[in-house]
Amino acid sequence: MSSQTFKRQLPPQKYGDVSFPAPHIMLVIFNRPQALNAMTSEAQYELESLFSWYDSEPSLRCAIVTGAGRAFCAGMDLKQWHRATTCRANGEHDGQQMMPRSGFGALSRRHGKKPVIAAVNGLAFGGGMEIVSNLDLVVAAKSARFALPEARRGVVAMAGSLPRLARTIGRPRATELALTGKVITAAEAREWGLINAVTEDGAADCAVLKRPVVKAALGYAMDIINNSPDSVIISRAGIVAGYENGSAENASRLLSENMDSALKEGENFREGLKAFAEKREPRWVDSKL
Structure with missing residues (x-):
């Protein structure tokens, strides 16, 4: 694992196993395997x-991730959801929503600033x-499976995927x-345009970093971090x-109005052009955006 010094303290995690396999890259493992990584509200x-x-x-x-x-993740912890629903029905509610504003797992409605890649292992x-449905790049192992089974439980996928999937894979699908x-299947998901790539499966006892799907995600991540962070x-x-x-x-206009000056005033903008002129690899600095 890469040793990195951070300017801000890493928040404590019980559900997510956090590591840094290479400089500038964070790996988060959803770590509740006995429950198929179903998430509680606290997680x-x-x-x-x-x-x-x-x-x-x-x-x-x-x-x-x-x-x-x-x-990968089997969704919400339905037992906790049932308890919370029962408490609400009895007027016992602490006021906190089951999921944060950024959606399920803090990712399904996240806009954020930096990319997040999914390595879907199951x-x-x-x-x-x-x-x-809301991540920037998705790689899946051959045996990975995808589904929205909410209607079978009398609930609805309300964490942002429905309108996003309509745009990504089309209304009929x-x-x-x-x-x-x-x-x-993973092959169908790729054919539908939901994911970027499919890899071989890892052995059952394979360490996470040795899984082909995680290696492929790391390959994408390395390609990204080799570019200007700005x-x-x-x-x-x-x-x-x-x-x-x-x-x-409208998106193009807003991007130009809001970000063009920040890009051109940054050190990485000048470094990229200078490196090209000097016929060398650029030496990027951490983004200040």
Whole structure:
């Protein structure tokens, strides 16, 4: 693991196993394998603190999420959800929502500043699928499976995936997933445009960092961190703005108005051009955006 010195203290985590496998890269393992990494409300608020810290920590430039055991994430802890629903029905409610404003696992409605890559190692059901639908890049092992089974339990995928999936894979396929609860394979997910790549499966006892799917995600992350961190942040902002707001022209105008000056005033803008002129590799500095 890479040893890094951070300017801000890493928030404590019980659910997420956090490590730094290479400079500038954070790896988060959803670590509740006995429950297929189903998330409690507490876990989601922990992850919200973690990803807020990630965005504000200058030395980090890309994050990867994966799951311990045989699942990526099987969604919400339904037993806790049932208890919370019963308490509300009895007027016993502490006022805190089951999930944070940034959505399920702090990722399904996250805008954020820096990219997050999913390395889907197994089941991505319910909330796990909602996370996948909003991440920047998704790599899946061949045996990974994706589904929105909420309708079979009398609930609805309300954490942001439905409108996002309609845009990503189209209304007919999004409808098929949400209304039937159909389970799709990694190959189907790639064919539908939901994920970027499919890898071989790792052995059952394979260490997380040796899984082909995590290695592939790390490959993407290394490609990202080799580029200007300023350019990555601003390019991602332009993609997210167009995806979320629908108007390509309006998103382009806002990106130019809000970010062009910040880019050109930054050290990395000058370094990139200088390195090209001097025929050498650029030496990027941590982004100040």
